[in-house]
Structure formats: C-alpha cells, structure tokens
Amino acid sequence: MSSVASKLLVLSAFAATALAHGTVSGFTVDGTYHGGFLLDYYYMKQNGQTPPETAGWYAENLDNGFISPDSYGAPDIICHKNAEAASSSVKVAAGGTIDFHWTAWPESHVGPVITYVAPYDGTIDKATLKWTKIDAGGYDNGEWAAIKLIGNNNTWTTTVPSDLAPGNYVFRHEIIALHSAGNENGAQNYPQCINLEVTGSGTQTPDGVVGTELYTPTDAGILFNVYSTITDYEIPGPALFGSGDTTPTQPTPTAPSSSSTPEPTTVDESPASSSAPYGLSGNNGEVEIEESSTVNTDLLMGKKFSKEWICVTGFGS
Secondary structure, eight states: OOHHHHHHHHHHHHHHHHHTOSOEEEEEETTEEEEOOOTHHHHHHHTTOOOOOOSBOBOOOTTSOOBOGGGTTSTHHHHSTTOBOOSOOEEEETTOEEEEEESOOOTTOOOOEEEEEEEEOSSOOGGGOEEEEEEEEOEETTEEHHHHHHHTTSEEEEEOOTTBOSEEEEEEEEEEEOTTTTSTTOOEEEEEEEEEEEESSOOBOOOOEEGGGSOOTTOTTTSOOTTSOOSOOOOOSSOEEEEEESSOOOOOOOOOOTTSOOOOOOOOOOSSOOOSSSOEEOSTTOOEEOOOEEEEOHHHHSOOOEEEEOOEESSOO
C-alpha cells in the first residue's frame, strides 16, 4: 500500500471520530422517543424548506463545535451557537426520566455531564432564563461521566425531581470536555436545550442563575488537568437542586425506532486546537499527518492500557 493510501485510511478513521461528536440527536421521555434538532434542518431552512417541528432548540453549531471559557459571558453558552427556542414541547411527569441521545462521543473527550432546568411562561427569552442544576455526573470510582455515557450507547439518563412544580421548562443538557482543560481556555462546553412540560403535583420552583453566570474560566472544575493523579473533582456550576439525582443510574435506553429522523452528515471545524496528547485540531482546512506516539490513558478512562494515536490537523479537537 502506498504512503498516500495509508495516510488517507488514517485520515478517514480519525475524521469519522471528529465528525461525530457534539449534538443531542434525540431524547426519550418515559419510553417514547422524540427527535431533536438536527443540523440538517439548518440547511433545509436556508433552502426555503420547512424543518420538522421539534422540542429541541435550533442552534448553529454546524461544525459540531463547542463553547470555550472565554465565551462564558456571552449568550452562546446558554444553549449553543445562535440558539433559538423551540416552538413545541414534550410532556414529562415529575419523577420521570429523560434519556438524552448523543451523536458518537470520542473517548478522549472526558468530563462531566450536567442537566439544568429553567422555568418559563409564554415567550422564551434565553438571556433571562434562570438555570438550576438537577443532575450531574463527574469523576466517580476512577471513571468520568462522559465515559459512562459512551458505555450506555451514547446516552445519559436524567431523573426529573419528583417535587418539581408543574409548568413549562427548558432543559439544558451539557457535556464539558476537559481533555485540554489543563490550559486556560481549554475546556469545551457542549450545551443542548429542549422544551419540556413537567406535570405532577410538585410544589418546588427553583430559583436559579442566568446562563452567562453558570461558570467562570477559572472554576476548579473548568481549569483542570485530567492527566494528573485525580483525588477529587468538583463539578462546576451552582449547587444541585435538593431532590436531583447526584449519582443517577444509567438504564438501557429505549432505542430509537427505524422511522426516527436519521442523523445528519456534518463537517467538524471546532474553534480551537487541542493541546491534549491525542485529538484533532484545525489548521485552515489543511490536513497533515503527524508522527505516532504512545499515550497512557488509564487516568482518562479508568482503564489500564495504552493506545497509539496519530494527530490529524484540520478537523477540530
């Protein structure tokens, strides 16, 4: 096999990983699957077509990219890039469960998985929504929450607090990738929002904080070196709501039916290159194969093995 062909094979393998992460393609509420906002819908809108109505918020993270810490004070941290509220919602009972189905997530992108809620009445103004954390997974027994998500078919299950008052809420679900977070501005936030109507007889209406005040770039759980020996990890953001499940079990999710909207093919051009030992980084569209090295990943995934990696530039980190 020629060296060019070898490089193309390597490029294809790593590009597939890079192109696959960053969005919630759908969600399951108490056993019923609902499609989320897919990036294909952006192009439908641009071509004058009407996208399907979903409870998932519109967002323009067309590169499957992220929000970096230097943008924590800007609106994009709330529900992702140029996000707009969905026009419909899905009902969920207080005490019920929501399975968030992510596109394939790279094992290198370790970090916490967090779910917030914000009540609304009438027209949604994302800048004034006040968020309360109801569910969070961090680093437990040597394993990151993002790795647990991968092991559960790229799905995270959140339990709605049983005493949450009925009403309309935006649920903000997020993975924070920490593979480059040992450096300033290295964390990568992937927030996704959906509208849900909570039913039941709960009486607690949480008083949260606006999205632009959830994090600071120097929070202990944001500026964090995942390659050091980890004795403790502080999940970033405000305190957990009283009846939220801090260590949720991850049951096997209901698989989307064959009639579900297929996931789109997208192009990944994440806005920042990675300083992590392995990953992908952008370079004005140029592609370059760098030399191979060996990285010990037991601190990342709680597994005692090493893996070969090849850094491919031009596809995002």
